[in-house]
Amino acid sequence: MRRSGRLRSRDDAVDASDAPAKRLKAGGKQQSVEVKTASKERAAWSSFLREKCFFQPPKPFFDLFELATELRPDRPCDAFADTLGIRLSGPFDLLAAAHNEVAADKPLHVHGRFYSDPPEVTAVMVDCKSDTGGHWGYFRDSPDQAPEYVVHARSSQEGKFDIVGADLFQVLQSRLKERRTDLKADEADELLAKIAAHRGDAEEQPEPNLRRKRSKDSVAASLSQLGIVVPVNAKTNTGYRELPVTGAALEDLLRQVQNEAGKKPAGSARKQLSELITRATIASDECDFGTGLLLGLDLFAVGSAFEKEALQLLRVAYLLLRRAEFYKIASAHCKFRSQDNSVAYIQSIVPKGSEQNCSNLRMIEMPPPLASTSTTGGGNVPPVYPSTTKELEAFLRDSEARVIVLNTTFDFRTLQGNTTAEGCRPDYMRRCIALDKGFKSQDVILKGSAMNNTGGCTNGTSVMVTYDNAALNRLNVRSNKTIRGVGTSGVIMGKGLALNGDNIIVQNIHITELNPHLVWGGDAITIQGTVDGTVPLKHIWLDHIKISRVGRQFLAVDKAGVTTMTISNSDFDGRTEYSKTCDGHHYWGFLLYGQQTGVSLINNYIHSMSGRLPKAGGSGTEVAVHIANNYFQDNSYHSMELSLNSYTLAEGNYFKNTTKPLYDGDDPDIAGGYDGAIYAETGDDECSTQLGRLCEENVLEDSGPFGSLDGTDVIAVVKKHPTIARYQPQQAQQWELATTNFGVGKL
Template sequence: MLSKSLILSLFASSVAAAGVTGTPFGFGAATTGGGDAEPVYPTTTEELTSYLTDDEARVIILNQEFNFIGTEGETTEDGCRPDSNTCPDDGGQDAINGADWCTNSDYPTVSVTYDKAAITPINVNSNKSIVGEGTKGVIRGKGLRFAGSENIIVQNIHITELNPQYIWGGDAITLAGTDLIWIDHVKTSLVGRQHIVAGYDPSNRVTISNTEIDGNTSWSASCDNHHYWALLLIGSGDTITFQGNYIHHTSGRSPKVGGTDSGTLLHAVNNYFYDNTGHAFSITADENGRVLAEGNVFESVTKPIEDGVDLLYAVTDDGAACSSPLGRTCQVNQLTSSGDWSGSATDFLSSFADEGVEAEVASGVAASVKSNAGVGKL
C-alpha cells in the first residue's frame, strides 16, 4: 500500500483553485489556473471555445459532453501509407499529410477522409482551470493546445476520438511555449497522433499526475490494436513531474524524451506501465533527454527502455545514488513479464533537488494507480 504521505500529496482535499480538487505538486506546484474566479458552465461547443480562448481568468466546469465531430466538416485528400501499415485491411493506420510527412517520403499515396475539427486544437489562453464533474466532462473530436499561454489546470476530463484511424489525425493535449501546467486525473483515448506532446518550444514547469493514457484502438501503427504515438516530450529546458499515471495498451513513445538546448528533465515516479508491445521509454541522448525513473511498475512491457540510452537513472539497485543530491534514497522499479531495464546515469540528479516529490515503494503502485488514475476518481 502507498503511504499516507503520498496519498495526501496526490489527492489532497484542500482546494488550489475554485472547482479544483487538491493542489498541484512537483515542478508544476505553483500553478493556480483560474484561481478563485466564479465557475462558468458552458453548454455548447461554441461557448466552451469562447471561455477557453478569451482573456479572462476562468474556472470552466464541464458537466456534459462536448462533441466537436462534424462541427468543422470533413475533408478528403491525398495521404499516404507508411511502411508500418502492413495491415491496411485489418486495422492499420494510414497517414494524413501532417507536417508534410507524406510529401517528404516515398510512401505510396492513398486517399484519406477525416474530420477537420481534430486537426485544429483549441488554443487555450492563460489562467484557466478546466474541470470535469464526475465522468461527465468529455471533449470529443477536439484537442487542447497551450501555446504562448501559461498557468493552466486541466483536471478530470476525457479527450477522445481524434481521427484515430490516421497518423496526424490529431493530438489530445499539446504544450508549446508555455509554463506552469498541471494535468491531473485526465483520460485520453482514441487519438490519431500524440496523447500528450510537449513540442520543441519550452514548456518549462509541468506536472502530469493521475492520468490515464489509454492506447486501446482498432487502428494502430503497430497493427496490434496498441497505439504507438503516446507521449512525446521534446521541449527546451522543460522540467516535468510525471507521477501516478496509468499508461496501457501502447506500443511505443510511452514516453519519448529529448529536446533542444538543455532538453527535457523528466521525473517518472510511481507510474504503472501495462501491456506495451513495443517500447516504453525512448530517450534521445543527443537531444539531452534526462530521466529519473523510480518506483514505477512495468507489467507485460516488451521493452521498458530502448537500447543505447545513457541519460537515464533507472533505479535497479538500492537507490543510494540519490542520497547526496536529493537527501533520500530512490525507489527501485518493479518489472513483471517485461524486458530488460537499465540506466545508471546520475550526473543530473541534483536537478530534482527542489522538486519536492518523493517516491513510494513499487509494490503498491499498480493497485493504487488503477484505482485512482483517470476520470471520475477524485
C-alpha cells in the same frame, strides 16, 4: 552502452496479493503547483509548525520560500546568500528538508534560536556578513497569533531588536538597496522584480509607522526594545504595575549583581533584585501579570546568570496569560543555549549521516514537501458552465481568469466538415499489415500535400484518406484557466487542447475520438510555449484526465517547451483498432521536446500502448523528466525512448507485461532514442548522496530489462528542480481505477 544496476524481477517483487492496489485520493501525490494541493500542503505545514515550533506562519513566509525555491532549487535556504548575504534559517530549514522525516536531538521549537532571542521572536534569517550573530525574526505577543512585525538584532548576545518591517520581503528589498552597488545592474533588477512578483499586492509599511504602532500598543518598554502587550482592565486598573527599577537602571543593577557574584553574604544589589522579584511575584498574584512577564523577559535577555529567576517569573506569567508555549520555548532555550558560542544558533536537526553520533535522537515525520503555489488556474473566481461548443471555445481562449466546469459532452465532430484527400501508407505500415495480427494500421495525412514533406512517407504508397477537420484545429487555452469535469460527464470529443499560456489546470476530463485511424489525425494536448513558441510555458497541471482514441500524440511538447508541468493520476488508454504496430496498441504517447522542458509523470496508469512513453530529448533541447509511481501495463513494444539532452529519473514505477520498458536502439525505422541519460533506481544510494533523499526501486513483472545510463548526469540535472528533489516516492504498485471520475482514483 553503459547499463548498470538491476531492478527487482517478478521473483523478488512485492506480490500484488501482499500489496493491494491503491486508490488515490484527490490530487494524489503531486509535484507541481496546484491550487487544491498547494493550499493543503500549506495548511499541513502551518499545523506542523504550530505544533512543533509554536509558530503561526503568515502567508508571506510561504511566499518567500517559494521564491527561494525558484532561485535555488537544490538549496533554497541559500538562495539569497550570494546576492544579499542572507541565509534562511529556523523553520525554513524544516521546509527545505528533502526527507519525509528528520532526525532531531533537541526540540524543534528551539531550532534556529539565537542566544538572547525572547520566546516571542522566531528567528528566520541570518546575516551571513555579520560576525556578531546578526539575524532577523518574526515577532508576536502570543503563540497563537500570526506575527505582526519583522525584527532585527545586530548582535545575538545583546538581545536588542529593531522593528524593520511587516514581512520578510521588506527586509529583502531594503537589503537589496544597500547592496545594489555590489551586484550587476541586470542581476539586481531581476532579483527586485522577482521579489516584487512574489510579494504580490502587499503594501509596504514604513518602519517609523510600525514602531509608533508598537509603542502605542505596548504597556511597558523592555530591555529588548520590543515592549510587552498584556490585557489591562481600565476599570480595576489591573494587568500591569511598574516596578521601582526598570530599563537602564535595571541593566545597571544586574551588572552590579554579576560583579557581586560569589560574595557572601549577598551584596546589596542581589538583595535589591530579590526584592524586585518578590514584588513581581506579588503583582502576578494580584492580576498584574505583565509585571512578572516584563521582569522575567529582561532577566532572560541578560544571559545565563539570571536564567533561574527568569524562568521562575516567566512560568507564572505565561501560564496566567495563556501563553504556556512560550514558557516551553524559554525553558528549552535556556537548557541548550551556549555562552561559549553565543553568535551561533541552536541546531535541533541532525545532518544526515551524523545520527549515530547523537544521543536523545528522535525521528520526526514531516508533512508532504511544500510545492510552489504558482499554479492556481482560474483561482477562486466564480465558475462558468458552458453549454455549447462555441461557449466552451470562447471561455478557453479569452483573457479572463476562469474556472470552466464541464458537466456534459462537447462533440466537435463534423462541425467543421470532413476532408477526403491523398494520403500515405508508409512502408513500415505495409510490413505491419502483412503480419496480419488481427488489427488495422494507421494511414497518414500528408503534410503540405506531399509525400516528401511528411515523416515516414518517403517510401510510402498513395492512399485516399478521409478525416474530420475539427481534430486538426485545436481548442486554444490561454493563461489562468481551470478546466474541470464533473464526475464522468466532462468529455471533449473530436478536438484536442493547445495550451498557449501559463498557470493552467486541466482536471477530470476525457479527450477522445480525434481521427484515431490516421497519423496526424490530431493531438490530445499540445504545448509549444508562448510568443510564437519562443518563451516556455510554466505551471501546468494535468490531473485525473483520460486520453483515448487519438490519431497522434497523447501529449506533444515542442519549440520553447514548458519548464514546470505535472501530469498526475491520469489514465492513458491506448486501446484502439488502428495503430502503427498493428496490434491494437496506440504508438504515439508523450513527445517531450522543447528548448527548456521539465515534466513530471506521477501516479498514472499507462496501458495498452506500444511506444513513446515518453519520447524525450533531441538536438537543441534540454528535457528533464521525472517518472515516478506510474503503472505501465500491457505495453507491447517500447516505453521510454530517450534521446540526447534528455535526463530521466525513473523511480517507484510498476511495469507489468511491458516488452521494453526502455528502448534499446534495435529498430531501423527509429533514429536515435537510446542515448539519453536515465537513472533507474536499483537500490543503490546515489539518490541519497546526491538528492539528499532515498529513491524508490522500480518493479518489473513479466517485462523486459530496465537500467541506468549516465545516471550521475541525471541526478545533477534533476536536483535543479526542487519538486523532484523533495518528492517522496511510494513503493511501486498497481493502480486501481475509480469508476466515478476519469483518471486514477477519486477526486
